[in-house]
Amino acid sequence: MTANSKFANAINKEAQLVNFIPYSSHLDDTTLTTIDGAMLRVFKVEGISFETRDNDELTQAYMRLNSLYKGLCESNVSLWVHLIRRRVPSLIQGEFDDYFSDHFDKRYNRDFSNDVLINELYLTVVQKSDSSLISKKLSMNIEAVKARIETQLEQFDDIASRINTNLNQYQCRPLGVTDSGVSEPLTLFNYLLTAQWQNVKKPAGEVRSAIGNAWVRISKETIELNSIGNPRYMQGIDIKEYSQQSTVGMWDSLLYAPYELTLTQSFSFMPRKKGMSYLKSRQRSLSNSGDGALTQISAMEVAKNDLADGQFAMGEYHLSLMVIADDTQKVRANRALAQKALNDKDVISSPIAIATDAAFFAQLPANWKYRTRVAGITSLNFSNFASLHNFIVGKREGNPWGSAVTRLKTISGNPFYFNFHKSPPAANSFGKKLAGNTVMIGATGTGKTVALGLFYCQAQKFAQNNRMSAVFFDKDRGAEVMIRALGGSYLRVQNGKPTGFNPFQMDATPSNVAFLRGLVRLLAASPNKPLTVFEEKSISAAVDTVMRMDKPLRRLLMVNQNISVGTSKEEQENSIKARLDKWCQGGEFGWVFDNPTDTLDFNASRNIGIDGTEFLDNIDVRTPICLYLLHRLDDIIDGRRFMYIMDEAWKWVNDEAFSDFVGNKQLTIRKQNGFGVFGTQLPSSLLGSPQGAALVQSSSTQIFLPNPKAIKHEYIDGFGLTEKEFSIVKNFDDSSRLCLIKQGDSSAICSFAMPDMDDELAILSAGADDLPFLDQSLEEAGDKPCDWIPVFLAKLAENKQKSKTTP
Numbered sequence: 001m002t003a004n005s006k007f008a009n010a011i012n013k014e015a016q017l018v019n020f021i022p023y024s025s026h027l028d029d030t031t032l033t034t035i036d037g038a039m040l041r042v043f044k045v046e047g048i049s050f051e052t053r054d055n056d057e058l059t060q061a062y063m064r065l066n067s068l069y070k071g072l073c074e075s076n077v078s079l080w081v082h083l084i085r086r087r088v089p090s091l092i093q094g095e096f097d098d099y100f101s102d103h104f105d106k107r108y109n110r111d112f113s114n115d116v117l118i119n120e121l122y123l124t125v126v127q128k129s130d131s132s133l134i135s136k137k138l139s140m141n142i143e144a145v146k147a148r149i150e151t152q153l154e155q156f157d158d159i160a161s162r163i164n165t166n167l168n169q170y171q172c173r174p175l176g177v178t179d180s181g182v183s184e185p186l187t188l189f190n191y192l193l194t195a196q197w198q199n200v201k202k203p204a205g206e207v208r209s210a211i212g213n214a215w216v217r218i219s220k221e222t223i224e225l226n227s228i229g230n231p232r233y234m235q236g237i238d239i240k241e242y243s244q245q246s247t248v249g250m251w252d253s254l255l256y257a258p259y260e261l262t263l264t265q266s267f268s269f270m271p272r273k274k275g276m277s278y279l280k281s282r283q284r285s286l287s288n289s290g291d292g293a294l295t296q297i298s299a300m301e302v303a304k305n306d307l308a309d310g311q312f313a314m315g316e317y318h319l320s321l322m323v324i325a326d327d328t329q330k331v332r333a334n335r336a337l338a339q340k341a342l343n344d345k346d347v348i349s350s351p352i353a354i355a356t357d358a359a360f361f362a363q364l365p366a367n368w369k370y371r372t373r374v375a376g377i378t379s380l381n382f383s384n385f386a387s388l389h390n391f392i393v394g395k396r397e398g399n400p401w402g403s404a405v406t407r408l409k410t411i412s413g414n415p416f417y418f419n420f421h422k423s424p425p426a427a428n429s430f431g432k433k434l435a436g437n438t439v440m441i442g443a444t445g446t447g448k449t450v451a452l453g454l455f456y457c458q459a460q461k462f463a464q465n466n467r468m469s470a471v472f473f474d475k476d477r478g479a480e481v482m483i484r485a486l487g488g489s490y491l492r493v494q495n496g497k498p499t500g501f502n503p504f505q506m507d508a509t510p511s512n513v514a515f516l517r518g519l520v521r522l523l524a525a526s527p528n529k530p531l532t533v534f535e536e537k538s539i540s541a542a543v544d545t546v547m548r549m550d551k552p553l554r555r556l557l558m559v560n561q562n563i564s565v566g567t568s569k570e571e572q573e574n575s576i577k578a579r580l581d582k583w584c585q586g587g588e589f590g591w592v593f594d595n596p597t598d599t600l601d602f603n604a605s606r607n608i609g610i611d612g613t614e615f616l617d618n619i620d621v622r623t624p625i626c627l628y629l630l631h632r633l634d635d636i637i638d639g640r641r642f643m644y645i646m647d648e649a650w651k652w653v654n655d656e657a658f659s660d661f662v663g664n665k666q667l668t669i670r671k672q673n674g675f676g677v678f679g680t681q682l683p684s685s686l687l688g689s690p691q692g693a694a695l696v697q698s699s700s701t702q703i704f705l706p707n708p709k710a711i712k713h714e715y716i717d718g719f720g721l722t723e724k725e726f727s728i729v730k731n732f733d734d735s736s737r738l739c740l741i742k743q744g745d746s747s748a749i750c751s752f753a754m755p756d757m758d759d760e761l762a763i764l765s766a767g768a769d770d771l772p773f774l775d776q777s778l779e780e781a782g783d784k785p786c787d788w789i790p791v792f793l794a795k796l797a798e799n800k801q802k803s804k805t806t807p
Helices: 014-020 055-070 099-109 131-138 142-166 184-194 252-256 272-289 294-308 328-343 356-361 379-385 448-466 480-485 510-524 533-547 556-561 569-573 576-581 622-635 649-653 664-671 683-687 690-698 712-718 723-731 758-764 768-781 785-805
Strands: 023-026 032-034 039-045 077-089 115-127 172-174 215-218 222-226 232-241 260-269 314-325 348-351 375-378 406-410 415-418 438-441 468-474 489-492 607-611 641-647 674-680 701-704 738-743 746-751
Touching: 039 142, 039 184, 055 142, 055 379, 077 184, 077 252, 099 448, 099 758, 099 785, 115 142, 142 172, 215 356, 222 356, 232 328, 232 356, 252 328, 260 379, 272 294, 272 314, 314 328, 314 356, 314 379, 328 348, 375 379, 406 448, 415 746, 438 448, 448 468, 448 480, 448 641, 448 674, 448 758, 468 480, 480 489, 480 607, 480 758, 480 768, 480 785, 510 533, 510 556, 510 576, 510 622, 533 556, 533 576, 556 576, 641 649, 649 674, 649 683, 649 690, 664 674, 674 683, 683 690, 683 712, 712 723, 723 738, 758 785, 768 785
Parallel strands: 438 674, 438 701, 468 607, 468 641, 489 607, 641 674
Antiparallel strands: 023 032, 032 039, 039 115, 039 172, 077 115, 077 260, 215 222, 222 232, 232 314, 232 348, 260 314, 314 375, 406 415, 406 746, 701 738, 738 746
């Protein structure tokens, strides 16, 4: 290494890099010690989503941070907070074994960069060892030294646990040693020294020899790092003069930076007595210099009183911003952008050109002696400077079904990894049966059908080797083209046309027989004349008799023929047999259930679409049909991955048949590895019914598309949005293809725009005018997607061209 600074002689020899690394050993998996006896623990912090939170919420979070920090002032503690913005691969793993979803995945991902910038936050707590104990340890025997260390570790554990608990809202976890032996803290520290992310194994010996595997050359302003054949360059910035006031999220603009960077901030707490002495000294300095404004002197008096009252703690603060690039020209240009971002916050920043090496090594937690431009600030200031704000990016791997469903673009430039399930960010939740119910609200023209189609198609990666079944409860045939493009089956239930349903050809299991008894009782019911005990027994006996017959003989007509009726004219005219006549072949509703064979088979294809447009508005047949469809879902709710989507869900769930389905059945579906997605245009349509409201309450993920006519109490009281989130949804442009995705307390603004994908969009969301071309294409080319899709798209293009030339 070479360097032009006061440390040049020391670091000119590469072998001496270890002398600038303060770490000694892994005391346990999450605790490291330094060569001078300090203990440290690193936490990875996901952060809180600041884009979608109200100012009041952010202020409350800032005050909670201050409350945590001021409680540490007597603990001999320092904090290092790092914001690392680096490039990572963003491609989601997954294979698609059908023609259209494979094509769609390749085309969709073409518009994404496979290397994207992400933000990572780390907080390191360091507790210095009492200097008097260090000298005492030299004269102690080994057992006494162990006892001292155990006592110190117990105290440190208490502090670290307090920090971890108080940062629960920020989704915080301690870095440790993985099952494969990788030390996560050392991997982070190695990145700070090399600008390359490389896993570092926990060494058997001294840990500082295991990191810093880069050839480092430090000139006046530029640091060159070369560890794996790819040189990287750093240039730094620090703060010469701070603004009079700090604000929440002071450095949030760096989260959007179009370049890699490492922002290091450290804060060493002063005991209250030392903090008071510092403020008094500053006040005297202002008074004696003669140029101290009266307001500044008065402010010092107020600060002394507030410190005495425990409103904040004082500490020694340092900041450095290292900009990283692959060549010197880029790093210099990006440093200029970064300096402007800092100066826009009313501070005076300066390129680091003196003691560049010191600034470089001060990035390492516990390297107090290399910190430059140390300033005395309050814990309130530090809470503003290190607000732990971030973008919510979802979870790329380790979800209940494996990798994320898909990635979406965001206005910050970060990818958002979408999942139906909500699972802890740092945990591997693969195989766990977690809640995944999802609600999507989107008015006409905002892209609801497209968004549903995007998620549905991308979820096909989970269906390899028939490991998933999916059912799309559709309306207006909006998803028919997509379902057929995926090689699925699509059932249109049309009033007056045979449905192909024959419930009596189900297997004669106790569960099925009990269901059939209830179904026949429902069909035979009269609003003015409840069934008698005799009639109920007669129905049960008839069902039992039919279910003992050979399957080809079983049908509703046969049940009716086996029902006993009285002999009087009155009994015969109003008998259950007479009431069932209209449900039998030749009757008004004979088309519903009295069919020769049962063609409903949810195992026939892994993708099944059912169009409910007509029967959902037919109050006579809606409930019986819904009951049968829901009952038959049990055929595929058996532990395999199961997903069902209901477009215009209110049309389905508002029927009384769904009362049990949205309650106990949802728990069963979750335990059997399934979930539902419920789309609707208007919030009131779901919130206005007990069943719909229950589904909203059970949802783990909510997706809100633009709605300029959004009603405040529906979104805030009904769905739990904050004022800020509601304002965002209301102010989205209808055609923006933006949405707000909310999971728990976190939310993100995402885009599902698909520019230059007109052909694929025609498949995801076919309009009513396009459906005749589907029917023609299937008739001409057959039902193989690879054959009929090109024909269908050609017909659409031809029709579009005709429309342009037709007056």
